Amino acid sequence: MLIKNKDMAVERYEGFPFVARFRWTAGEIYEVFLEKMKEGKIFGARCDCGYVVVPPRIICPRCLKKLDQSNLVELPQKGVVLSKTDVKFKMDSAGNFEKTDEILVAVKINGANSILFLKALEPVEIDDEVEIVWKEEKEGIPGDILGVRGVKK
Amino acid sequence: MRRVAIIGCGQTKHGRRTDINQAEMVSEAVWKAIEDAGIGIEDVEAFAVGNMQGFGGIAHPEMIFSDYIGAFGKPVQRVATGGTVGGSVAQLAYYQVASGMFDVVVAVAWEKHSDSAEPGATTGLLHVAFANLSYMFKKGLDMRSFAIMGLAGAAAGISAYQAAQYMAKSGCRIDHYDMVAAKARRNAAKNKYAHLKWPDCRPEDIAKTEMLIWPMRFGHVCPASDGASAIVLASEDAIKRLKPEKPVAWILGIAAYADEEADQGESYQGTGVLDYSAQIGCILSAKKAYERAKISDPRKEVDMAEIYAPFPHQELMFSEKLGFFDEGTAWKAVEEGITEIDGDFPICPSGGVNATNAIGSSGLQRVLECALQIMKKAENHQVPKDVEVAVAHAWGGQVQFNTVTVLSDKPKRW
Amino acid sequence: MKIGIVGFYALPQTYDVEMTREESVFAAAKGALKDAGLEREDIDTVVSASSDFYDGRTISSSMLIGASGAYLKDESKAEEDGLFAVLYAIQRLRTYHRTALVVAHTHSWTFNPHKVSTFMLDPLFDRQNELLNDVTLAALQANAYMHSYRVSEEDIALAALKNLENASRNPLAFRRIVGITLDEILDSEIYSTPIRELTMAPCCDGAAAVVLAREDVIEDLSLDAVWIEGVGAATDSYIRDRDLLEMNSLGIAAKKAYEMSGINNPLDEIDFAEVNERFAYQELMIYEALKLCQKGRGKYLIRSGITERDGDFPVNISGGSMGGDSIIANGLYRLIEAAKLIKRGFGEKALVHSQWGLLAQKNIVFVLRG
Numbered sequence: 024m025l026i027k028n029k030d031m032a033v034e035r036y037e038g039f040p041f042v043a044r045f046r047w048t049a050g051e052i053y054e055v056f057l058e059k060m061k062e063g064k065i066f067g068a069r070c071d072c073g074y075v076v077v078p079p080r081i082i083c084p085r086c087l088k089k090l091d092q093s094n095l096v097e098l099p100q101k102g103v104v105l106s107k108t109d110v111k112f113k114m115d116s117a118g119n120f121e122k123t124d125e126i127l128v129a130v131k132i133n134g135a136n137s138i139l140f141l142k143a144l145e146p147v148e149i150d151d152e153v154e155i156v157w158k159e160e161k162e163g164i165p166g167d168i169l170g171v172r173g174v175k176k
Numbered sequence: 177m178r179r180v181a182i183i184g185c186g187q188t189k190h191g192r193r194t195d196i197n198q199a200e201m202v203s204e205a206v207w208k209a210i211e212d213a214g215i216g217i218e219d220v221e222a223f224a225v226g227n228m229q230g231f232g233g234i235a236h237p238e239m240i241f242s243d244y245i246g247a248f249g250k251p252v253q254r255v256a257t258g259g260t261v262g263g264s265v266a267q268l269a270y271y272q273v274a275s276g277m278f279d280v281v282v283a284v285a286w287e288k289h290s291d292s293a294e295p296g297a298t299t300g301l302l303h304v305a306f307a308n309l310s311y312m313f314k315k316g317l318d319m320r321s322f323a324i325m326g327l328a329g330a331a332a333g334i335s336a337y338q339a340a341q342y343m344a345k346s347g348c349r350i351d352h353y354d355m356v357a358a359k360a361r362r363n364a365a366k367n368k369y370a371h372l373k374w375p376d377c378r379p380e381d382i383a384k385t386e387m388l389i390w391p392m393r394f395g396h397v398c399p400a401s402d403g404a405s406a407i408v409l410a411s412e413d414a415i416k417r418l419k420p421e422k423p424v425a426w427i428l429g430i431a432a433y434a435d436e437e438a439d440q441g442e443s444y445q446g447t448g449v450l451d452y453s454a455q456i457g458c459i460l461s462a463k464k465a466y467e468r469a470k471i472s473d474p475r476k477e478v479d480m481a482e483i484y485a486p487f488p489h490q491e492l493m494f495s496e497k498l499g500f501f502d503e504g505t506a507w508k509a510v511e512e513g514i515t516e517i518d519g520d521f522p523i524c525p526s527g528g529v530n531a532t533n534a535i536g537s538s539g540l541q542r543v544l545e546c547a548l549q550i551m552k553k554a555e556n557h558q559v560p561k562d563v564e565v566a567v568a569h570a571w572g573g574q575v576q577f578n579t580v581t582v583l584s585d586k587p588k589r590w
Numbered sequence: 591m592k593i594g595i596v597g598f599y600a601l602p603q604t605y606d607v608e609m610t611r612e613e614s615v616f617a618a619a620k621g622a623l624k625d626a627g628l629e630r631e632d633i634d635t636v637v638s639a640s641s642d643f644y645d646g647r648t649i650s651s652s653m654l655i656g657a658s659g660a661y662l663k664d665e666s667k668a669e670e671d672g673l674f675a676v677l678y679a680i681q682r683l684r685t686y687h688r689t690a691l692v693v694a695h696t697h698s699w700t701f702n703p704h705k706v707s708t709f710m711l712d713p714l715f716d717r718q719n720e721l722l723n724d725v726t727l728a729a730l731q732a733n734a735y736m737h738s739y740r741v742s743e744e745d746i747a748l749a750a751l752k753n754l755e756n757a758s759r760n761p762l763a764f765r766r767i768v769g770i771t772l773d774e775i776l777d778s779e780i781y782s783t784p785i786r787e788l789t790m791a792p793c794c795d796g797a798a799a800v801v802l803a804r805e806d807v808i809e810d811l812s813l814d815a816v817w818i819e820g821v822g823a824a825t826d827s828y829i830r831d832r833d834l835l836e837m838n839s840l841g842i843a844a845k846k847a848y849e850m851s852g853i854n855n856p857l858d859e860i861d862f863a864e865v866n867e868r869f870a871y872q873e874l875m876i877y878e879a880l881k882l883c884q885k886g887r888g889k890y891l892i893r894s895g896i897t898e899r900d901g902d903f904p905v906n907i908s909g910g911s912m913g914g915d916s917i918i919a920n921g922l923y924r925l926i927e928a929a930k931l932i933k934r935g936f937g938e939k940a941l942v943h944s945q946w947g948l949l950a951q952k953n954i955v956f957v958l959r960g
Contacts, residue, residue: 042294044299047198048193048196048197048291053714081203081244082203084243087246107730109782117705127719127721138829140730149737165714165718165719177684197714228649234713235641235643236670236710239710243831248826249842253668253678253823256642256669271682274684300648307647433665436656437655460662577652
């Protein structure tokens with residue numbers, strides 16, 4: 024089972040006559056998460072202790088109980104901004120700095136305990152309510168989520 | 177100094193595991209070990225972890241896995257020593273407990289080669305070869321030749337040279353390498369966690385495989401497996417307190433002596449190893465480990481060994497360095513069947529690294545398998561004789577790091 | 591069985607150093623041995639520290655056996671901050687060995703360490719976000735901290751100012767800006783709000799080594815020692831499932847170190863501290879986790895001048911990480927700076943801290959005594 028990532032370009036450096044890439048196994052429960060993403064849905068895993076982890080995984084991060092597909096719950100696509108930052112730099116695959124002007128936020132998704140780190144597509148403030156913005160054509164990859172935007176009041 | 181024993185073991189099935197991700201694989205082994213030890217996660221005070229992160233593509237992966245293995249709030253120490261990392265992890269765990277700092281610790285080591293998109297262990301090996309051998313550009317090597325050399329398998333390249341040296345010094349033949357490889361696959365067939373299983377493998381079957389770099393045949397080469405192994409170590413007092421119902425495997429003595437890099441005849445420090453089969457580091461490690469374990473005659477006092485031999489000649493070579501056979505005679509013991517599972521001195525009844533090689537896990541597995549044999553929990557690959565003392569060995573780096581661990585069914589020897 | 595530091599040596603931190611890593615490690619190891627008045631033969635065990643990803647080579651320690659003095663010795667390595675190698679060395683000393691050499695290095699110029707930090711992210715989800723790295727994560731934590739406790743940019747810049755002033759006097763530091771001002775700091779280039787060039791540690795090249803010994807050896811050989819009274823280490827959860835406002839693992843590590851060394855009130859009983867503040871705001875959170883003050887009150891310690899070099903509880907007289915972050919060697923620089931100060935009679939008890947991982951997921955604390 025493979026995770027597809029078309030955004031991770033394979034770079035051929037001058038003079039290197041080989042390629043060396045990684046392709047991480049997703050695991051069953053994460054694969055379901057990706058399938059649901061393709062449908063424009065966000066799923067987490069709810070443990071009996073009440074902790075909801077997203078993306079879902081096989082062990083509860085709080086009480087260490089085993090979780091499986093029966094623990095999957097659909098989550099609302101809204102959340103609260105825990106923190107934000109105006110990011111002024113990026114790095115290319117060789118680690119060179121590039122300038123940019125984008126916003127990164129830490130979002131607590133409603134109904135879940137985990138924090139998701141996502142782009143904000145417009146300026147937002149801490150404590151703002153935000154909602155997930157999807158790509159038109161979804162492929163079942165993390166990149167299907169373009170980011171978040173403020174919820175119109 | 178406190179006495180330390182292994183009270184639980186856990187491993188995943190090794191092989192190509194594209195059904196679980198790296199975190200899940202590590203947690204599987206850890207929870208199995210905790211369950212096998214009959215304790216709870218609250219009893220575990222610290223963790224010893226290790227893998228060769230260049231192969232799995234995640235830097236310091238235990239940071240991601242900490243939630244999977246219940247490590248939050250607890251100390252996690254990480255080591256990385258090449259092929260012997262599993263052995264080093266087991267030894268770190270031993271020191272964690274023997275020093276008196278912790279009573280119960282979990283040691284886990286793993287590798288997930290299938291997370292690399294290139295075949296086998298190529299990505300990781302390029303990461304080794306490229307950086308460590310890049311000084312050759314100064315000597316006039318061009319990029320293309322370098323890549324071919326690196327891709328030919330850095331470790332396999334050194335090992336082929338080492339295999340040829342051992343053959344020249346000992347007088348053995350390539351048939352003996354075939355015999356050892358066949359034994360590995362036969363034994364692996366009895367081990368439900370092993371990778372390359374071949375129940376009736378005979379030396380002739382190995383001999384039919386393609387010659388890669390003389391004297392290394394395709395049938396001699398270990399696979400690139402995914403897998404994780406974990407053990408729980410506890411102090412003597414903790415064992416009394418936790419009262420495990422099952423027998424334990426005591427660690428009597430350990431040592432890890434390093435030689436200088438055994439390749440290309442020159443390293444960055446301007447010196448060089450001329451004979452890769454000399455393995456002074458292993459000889460010293462064994463000597464010291466036996467001294468600490470109060471073993472004076474390894475041949476008489478040790479019952480079996482798990483030797484880190486991704487290539488068959490290394491089983492022969494290291495069994496001599498570890499003192500089980502006279503220099504240059506190990507191949508005779510193989511001919512006589514002495515190292516078979518039911519022989520006088522079984523070596524690698526688990527199938528060893530030749531049949532299963534998840535780099536991180538392999539070194540720890542040697543310790544774990546010895547423990548299983550002592551506790552009589554090795555199921556179908558349990559050796560018939562009583563195992564009172566077992567020796568686990570691993571090498572790493574450019575065949576220069578060594579870990580030797582002596583285990584026993586009793587806490588000390590008289 | 592008490593363990594003491596009997597020798598140490600750190601190379602001046604720099605960038606694009608004209609030495610190979612092997613030469614750096616060799617210089618550090620030789621220097622430490624000389625400082626201890628010992629020979630290679632006197633060392634029972636060596637623990638080196640290096641990181642495969644930061645060095646850009648798997649088995650990063652395999653070419654360092656000769657350089658670190660570990661040839662034909664019982665040795666191992668820690669693959670994380672050098673202070674964890676010291677922890678491992680202590681465990682070895684309490685078991686078989688009587689003397690130990692610990693050496694750590696990173697040459698940051700080899701590959702951008704901030705890019706390497708992205709390789710610590712979960713490859714299945716977080717690493718797919720091109721904006722996420724150690725700096726932007728720190729920025730998120732800093733903003734959450736500032737918002738929750740009404741900490742201003744100036745509060746944080748004052749911590750950076752203190753450390754940069756201190757660093758300008760430290761020959762081992764990399765970033766030495768003599769006459770640094772608050773305005774310069776607040777005007778420096780923004781990486782990710784509120785993190786600026788001068789409120790984050792500059793990654794640099796460094797190598798450092800310490801020699802440790804058991805108390806019986808120290809007595810027998812009449813060596814000068816700085817004693818290790820206590821040590822504690824702990825790990826936090828991965829970034830998605832932890833509280834951004836808490837340095838939980840540091841609190842646990844500090845508690846253990848205090849218990850071991852019989853410290854009840856660190857502000858009173860300890861004389862000074864060397865901490866690894868990869869980002870200036872972290873120093874405030876570190877004060878709180880170390881129980882030097884209540885949560886959210888770190889800014890008062892800064893503004894009161896208590897943690898200045900002439901204050902009651904100086905923190906980072908060396909300049910801390912603001913003066914230079916040689917990644918794996920960072921913790922050893924903190925340890926060596928503290929040991930130096932103790933030997934000079936600056937104080938009797940010191941606290942040494944270092945961190946590892948995104949958002950200081952792992953922390954380790956030592957308490958030293960002269």
